[in-house]
Amino acid sequence: MASITIKNLTKKYGKTVAVKDLNLQIEDKEFFVFLGPSGCGKTTTLFAIAGLIKIDSGEIWIGDELVTSAEQGIHKPPHEREISMVFQDYAIYPHMTVFNNIAFPLQIRNTDKHEIEGSVKKTAELLGISQLLDRKPRQLSGGQRQRVALGRAIVRRPKVFLMDEPLANLDAKLRCQTRTELKKLQLELKVTTIYVTHDQVEAMTMADRIMVQKDGVTEQIGTPDELYNHPSNLFVAGFIGSPEMNFMDCTLFEEKKELYLDAKEFRIFLPAKMPSELRSYIGAELIMGIRPEDIYENICAEGTVQENAIRMTIDLIEPVGPYLLLHLKAGRIPLVATVKDTKAKASQEVVMAMDLGKIHIFSKETTKAII
Amino acid sequence: MRLPFRKVFTRETMVNLLFVLPSLVLVGYFVYVLIGWNVVVSLTDWKGLAPSYNIVGFGQYVTLFQDPEFLTSLTNNLILILLFVPSSLALGLFLAILLDSKVRGEGVFRNIYLLPFSLSYVITATLWLWMYNPKEGVINTLLRTIGLGFLQPGWTTDPNIALACVVLAIVWQFSGYTMLIFSAGIKSIPESQVMAAEVDGATGLNLYRRVVVPQLKTPALSAFVVLMIFALKVFDFIYVLTGGGPAGYATYVVPLLMFRNTFRMDKYANGAAMATLLFLLALVIVVPYLYLSSRREKD
Amino acid sequence: MFLLPLWTDITTTFKSLNDLINTIPVQPPLSPTIEPMITAFNIMERPLLNSLTFTVAATIFSCLLGSINGYALTKIRFRGSNIMFLLFSIGIFLPYQAVLVPLVLTISRLGLYNSLGGLILAHTTYGITITTLLFRNFYGLIPDSLIMAAKTDGAGTWTIYRRIILPLSLLPFVVAAVLQFTSIWNDFLFGVTLARGLEAMPASVALANLKGTTEFNWNVQMAGALWYALPILLIYLGLGKYLIRGYMAGAIKG
Numbered sequence: 001m002a003s004i005t006i007k008n009l010t011k012k013y014g015k016t017v018a019v020k021d022l023n024l025q026i027e028d029k030e031f032f033v034f035l036g037p038s039g040c041g042k043t044t045t046l047f048a049i050a051g052l053i054k055i056d057s058g059e060i061w062i063g064d065e066l067v068t069s070a071e072q073g074i075h076k077p078p079h080e081r082e083i084s085m086v087f088q089d090y091a092i093y094p095h096m097t098v099f100n101n102i103a104f105p106l107q108i109r110n111t112d113k114h115e116i117e118g119s120v121k122k123t124a125e126l127l128g129i130s131q132l133l134d135r136k137p138r139q140l141s142g143g144q145r146q147r148v149a150l151g152r153a154i155v156r157r158p159k160v161f162l163m164d165e166p167l168a169n170l171d172a173k174l175r176c177q178t179r180t181e182l183k184k185l186q187l188e189l190k191v192t193t194i195y196v197t198h199d200q201v202e203a204m205t206m207a208d209r210i211m212v213q214k215d216g217v218t219e220q221i222g223t224p225d226e227l228y229n230h231p232s233n234l235f236v237a238g239f240i241g242s243p244e245m246n247f248m249d250c251t252l253f254e255e256k257k258e259l260y261l262d263a264k265e266f267r268i269f270l271p272a273k274m275p276s277e278l279r280s281y282i283g284a285e286l287i288m289g290i291r292p293e294d295i296y297e298n299i300c301a302e303g304t305v306q307e308n309a310i311r312m313t314i315d316l317i318e319p320v321g322p323y324l325l326l327h328l329k330a331g332r333i334p335l336v337a338t339v340k341d342t343k344a345k346a347s348q349e350v351v352m353a354m355d356l357g358k359i360h361i362f363s364k365e366t367t368k369a370i371i
Numbered sequence: 372m373r374l375p376f377r378k379v380f381t382r383e384t385m386v387n388l389l390f391v392l393p394s395l396v397l398v399g400y401f402v403y404v405l406i407g408w409n410v411v412v413s414l415t416d417w418k419g420l421a422p423s424y425n426i427v428g429f430g431q432y433v434t435l436f437q438d439p440e441f442l443t444s445l446t447n448n449l450i451l452i453l454l455f456v457p458s459s460l461a462l463g464l465f466l467a468i469l470l471d472s473k474v475r476g477e478g479v480f481r482n483i484y485l486l487p488f489s490l491s492y493v494i495t496a497t498l499w500l501w502m503y504n505p506k507e508g509v510i511n512t513l514l515r516t517i518g519l520g521f522l523q524p525g526w527t528t529d530p531n532i533a534l535a536c537v538v539l540a541i542v543w544q545f546s547g548y549t550m551l552i553f554s555a556g557i558k559s560i561p562e563s564q565v566m567a568a569e570v571d572g573a574t575g576l577n578l579y580r581r582v583v584v585p586q587l588k589t590p591a592l593s594a595f596v597v598l599m600i601f602a603l604k605v606f607d608f609i610y611v612l613t614g615g616g617p618a619g620y621a622t623y624v625v626p627l628l629m630f631r632n633t634f635r636m637d638k639y640a641n642g643a644a645m646a647t648l649l650f651l652l653a654l655v656i657v658v659p660y661l662y663l664s665s666r667r668e669k670d
Numbered sequence: 671m672f673l674l675p676l677w678t679d680i681t682t683t684f685k686s687l688n689d690l691i692n693t694i695p696v697q698p699p700l701s702p703t704i705e706p707m708i709t710a711f712n713i714m715e716r717p718l719l720n721s722l723t724f725t726v727a728a729t730i731f732s733c734l735l736g737s738i739n740g741y742a743l744t745k746i747r748f749r750g751s752n753i754m755f756l757l758f759s760i761g762i763f764l765p766y767q768a769v770l771v772p773l774v775l776t777i778s779r780l781g782l783y784n785s786l787g788g789l790i791l792a793h794t795t796y797g798i799t800i801t802t803l804l805f806r807n808f809y810g811l812i813p814d815s816l817i818m819a820a821k822t823d824g825a826g827t828w829t830i831y832r833r834i835i836l837p838l839s840l841l842p843f844v845v846a847a848v849l850q851f852t853s854i855w856n857d858f859l860f861g862v863t864l865a866r867g868l869e870a871m872p873a874s875v876a877l878a879n880l881k882g883t884t885e886f887n888w889n890v891q892m893a894g895a896l897w898y899a900l901p902i903l904l905i906y907l908g909l910g911k912y913l914i915r916g917y918m919a920g921a922i923k924g
Contacts, residue, residue: 052566079572091563095585104581105571152571390827391742394735394798395754401795402761405769405776412771482910489906489913490899491856493874497881497895501888548917555918596763604765607858611878626767633771634863643771650768657763661756 002063002082002159002192003028004049009058011044018044020216022058026194026209031186033207034196037239041216042196043164049194050085050162051078063159079108084153085162088169090145092137092152098124099133102151123155126185143174150182154189161186161193167202179206200240204228212236234362237289243325245289245360246335252282252361261288261361265331266310271356281363289360292325295337297344298353309351317346328352406650413643431644441645443620444628447534451624452602454538455545459598460591462542463549468579470550471557481554485547492544496611499540503612533621537612541605549594556590557583589667596660603652606630625649710880710893716868717876718897721855724786724872728793729850733843735794736801740842741835743802744809745817746827755806761799766859777864784866792864793854800853801846804919808842809835841912848909849916852902873898 004026011019019041026032034042047053049060051067054075060068062083067076078085084105092101099120100107106116124130127147137145146166153161166182167175183206186193197203203210204224212219212227212235220232231237237245250263259278260269268288270278298309310330318325324342328335328350337352344350362368416427435441466484470477487495560583568574568582606626609615613622615631625645633642711718739758743751766773773792774783782788812835820830861872880894906913 047566050570052569077574078570079574083570085567085570087563087567089561089563091561091567093564093582093586095588104573108572108577108581152567390738390746390831391754394739394802397735397795398758398761398798401773401776401792402764402769402799403757405772406764408772408775409768409770482906485910485914485917486906488917489852489856489902491858491874491902493856493858493877494895494899497877497891500881501892504888551914551917600763600765604767606767607874610858610862611881626765629767629770630863639771646765646767646770649765653763653765653768654760657760661759665756 003061004160004192004194005059005061006045006049007059007061009045009048009055009060011041011048011053011055017216019048019055022218024211024218024221026192029190029192031183031193031195031206031208033203033210034194034213035198035200035203035210035239036213036219037198039215040213042198042213044216045213046162046164046194046196049160050083051076051081082156082159083162084156084158084160086146086149086153086164086166088165090149090166090169092145092148094137096136097133098129098135098137098140098148098151101137101148102155104152105156119155120151123151126154127151142170143178146170146178150185154185157191159192161191163193163195165197166195167197167199175202182206201242204240212239229358231360232368234287234289234368237360237362237368241291243292243336243338245291246295248288248333248335249364250286250288252278252284252286254279254282261286263288263330263333265333268308268354268356268359270359278361281361285364287362287364289362290354290358292336292338294355294358295328295335295352296355297339297342298351308356309353311349312352313349314344314346317342409643409650410647412640413647415640417640417643418638431640432648434641435644435648440620440623440628441625444623444625447620447622448603448624450534451538451541451605452599454535455541455602456595456598458538459542459545459549460594462546463551463594464553464584464587464591466546466550467553467557468583470554471583481551484550487544488547490544492605492607493611495540495544496608499536499543500612503536533613537609537622540612541608545598545601549598552590552594553587556587560586592660593664596656599656600653603649603656706889706893707896709890710897713880713890714873714876714894714897717871717873720786720789720865720870721873722901724789724793724870725851725854727786727790728797728854729847731790731794732797732801732850733846735798736803736846737805737836737839737843738831739798739802740805740807740809741831743806744812745814745830745835755802758799758802761796762803764796764799766796770859770863774863783864784870786870788864789860789870789872792860793857797850797854800919801850804846804849804916805839805842807919808839812838844909845912845916845919848905848912849919851905852913855902 004024006022006024009019009022009024010017022041022045034045036042044053048055048068049062055068055070057070058068059066059070062081065076066072066074067081068074093104096104102120102123103116106119111119120133121130124133127150129144129147129151132140132144132148137148140148146169149166167178170178179202195202195206204227207224209221209223210227211221214235220227220236222230222232227236227240231240234247238247248263250261250268253260253262259274259282260267312328312330312335314326315329315334316327318327320338323338323340326337326339326342328337330352335352342350360368411424411426413431414426414428415424416430417424470480473480564582565578568578573581604626605624609622609624609627610630615621615623615627626649629642629645629649632638632645743755777783777788777792780788780791782791816834817830820834825833856874857872858874858878861875862878865871865875877894877898880891
């Protein structure tokens with residue numbers, strides 16, 4: 001059983017708090033992603049789990065075992081934790097052949113030679129690098145080196161895989177390919193995996209669950225679907241999804257028992273079924289969020305007045321292959337919408353509507369009220 | 372970017388040439404012309420104050436190899452190399468690893484170990500001369516103090532161990548340098564590799580033995596070349612420390628012999644022959660090294 | 671413990687004659703005196719001055735020329751550049767014995783025997799080999815695009831050197847200067863072959879000769895060593911890290 005439990009983990013570097021009071025539970029066999037911008041603490045957390053750094057307070061459990069406890073002074077060294085790690089620059093040993101690189105963890109533990117040979121060969125086959133076993137790292141391409149690093153991590157059959165932005169140094173096309181392969185590999189090997197990245201696309205496509213961090217603080221933990229459709233705060237909403245969610249300042253008012261959001265340039269009347277807590281925000285300053293794909297051209301019968309239709313001008317149309325990116329202006333508010341097609345042209349006026357079921361409302365203090 | 376021949380003598384090129392001309396002339400002359408000249412001299416029979424250029428072929432070289440003084444010097448040189456180079460490398464490596472594993476005070480220790488290397492060989496030799504003094508020198512005095520007075524070797528006055536004493540002093544001087552080179556090599560290993568090794572289970576001695584040291588081949592090689600060349604041309608040190616050594620020739624080396632024969636005994640051709648040999652030996656070591664490292668630069 | 675020889679030097683220097691006889695070398699002096707220092711200085715005054723003069727001069731010249739060479743080798747494409755560099759590199763490792771005799775002859779024919787000029791000439795020339803290496807390594811790191819931009823702006827070779835390369839060269843100059851000063855100051859071979867009298871004798875030779883004259887006055891000997899070592903110690907304390915970079919230049923090629 002290789003679940004991971006973290007309680008109240010804090011790590012400081014001098015005055016800077018790298019990770020602040022982290023609490024996390026990762027399930028066995030889960031593909032879990034630490035996501036966030038540079039310096040948010042994800043790599044620090046990873047290294048703490050690996051045992052490569054000491055922590056200031058908190059506990060870390062791998063399976064049933066307490067491997068780190070700041071308060072009790074427990075710190076199990078990395079190689080006794082049954083974990084293995086893939087580094088961003090692969091960290092393979094340049095003076096050893098591919099075979100020896102992969103075999104290294106087994107050699108250190110004085111494993112029987114025949115066993116080593118068998119394991120290494122099987123691992124190499126799994127990763128498709130059997131023909132490279134005699135080569136030295138400098139003769140390999142980036143993608144091949146990465147597989148060697150993976151091989152070294154897999155060969156020991158650890159309880160947990162830790163990966164620190166392993167795809168960051170690959171070119172875009174290889175990255176996509178490898179992403180899929182990594183995910184398939186994990187499913188096949190059924191090993192708990194923690195994967196660190198700053199790329200939200202990677203996170204969204206690969207993860208069972210994601211933890212988003214910013215400046216050492218946990219912003220949200222959830223499945224990709226939860227993070228995408230129900231972001232709990234402004235940061236997560238803006239970080240996940242490309243192109244980014246549109247944000248507008250607005251205020252909540254009530255008129256004749258109907259709630260509407262006033263964004264100065266336009267008003268959005270909210271549907272009737274809204275949570276009652278929303279009423280407590282009447283008059284408060286809020287931020288409204290809507291994703292580009294939830295804004296669409298309001299083509300309806302002539303003469304019909306749609307309440308929530310907004311007149312906008314097209315600034316720029318960017319063709320992105322499968323869809324069009326419309327850069328719009330509603331008065332002075334910029335908006336981005338993705339549509340399949342449009343007959344309108346730049347500088348023209350269009351009428352757009354929003355999918356009211358997909359509106360997100362945030363208090364200006366980064367909490368969220370509904371959807 | 373090769374210019375067609377016609378355009379070679381544009382104004383730009385002239386200015387360019389002007390830039391390097393002084394250096395080219397100086398180095399070209401003082402190094403290569405003089406080497407050639409020296410070779411020529413070695414082929415003559417010049418003895419005495421007035422230069423004479425009667426070419427007598429390889430006679431000088433033949434005489435050399437029949438000269439017991441020369442053979443002793445040559446042997447001493449070889450012994451020196453065999454003792455000095457490996458121990459210096461080993462000590463330097465040891466110090467570098469030591470320095471790497473301690474976190475505190477690294478800079479201080481590094482500076483301390485390097486200090487001897489920046490001193491002149493004359494100074495170091497003088498210091499060790501004092502230390503080795505059988506009657507009042509530090510080493511023997513200390514031995515007396517801790518009760519090992521009966522040992523009190525003659526150090527540099529004892530023909531049997533004089534050469535070893537010299538080697539010890541030179542190793543002292545150079546250990547900081549080899550340590551520096553290895554230290555730089557160790558530092559150039561990316562941190563992530565060390566972490567990977569930690570995760571794999573290679574810690575402490577294992578880490579150094581299997582991950583760090585094998586990657587130190589390049590620094591080791593360049594230190595090796597520098598040390599070898601020094602061992603070949605060591606002159607200042609021995610001149611001051613032993614002047615050639617007790618009982619006549621115990622610590623004589625070829626450069627010293629060359630100096631004595633040339634400048635004290637006016638046997639110019641003889642000295643030139645020795646010098647040429649030294650040069651050839653140096654070439655044998657340096658040229659392959661330069662070739663290897665320039666090829667590595669292309670990678 | 672490693673620094674034992676140096677410690678002994680310092681303690682011995684300040685001992686009077688009595689102290690020498692009565693104390694063991696590792697002990698500090700019972701009644702410290704600067705007399706040995708003064709005696710040593712009187713003997714070595716002229717040589718020290720000589721050393722200072724030609725070392726500074728040769729350092730300056732070899733650094734300047736090295737800088738120009740480094741610039742030429744890296745930024746000016748000309749056909750012989752690789753060969754030239756190779757030839758210079760061999761010069762770094764040259765055992766000076768191989769050119770000693772002709773060197774003496776040349777220097778005397780130029781009328782520079784037993785003169786500071788001769789020493790300056792010799793040290794500058796052989797110094798060029800290592801300074802060129804240092805500057806070449808450093809200038810190689812300056813992006814070519816900088817030079818190309820200057821060329822399209824109309825700058826000629828000399829202008830580029832003066833206004834772009836030189837201002838960027840503070841670090842290599844310091845490293846080269848420190849390295850050269852140390853090597854030249856510490857030299858003995860050229861000193862003992864190219865200088866006979868006090869007019870041009872370097873401090874290194876004077877120190878070695880001390881041993882011959884004042885047989886039993888170890889304290890004077892040690893004092894002399896201390897004087898000679900003084901500038902180097904000062905440099906090491908203040909500019910040590912640059913010196914270290916200089917040492918690494920040979921090892922870290924490219």
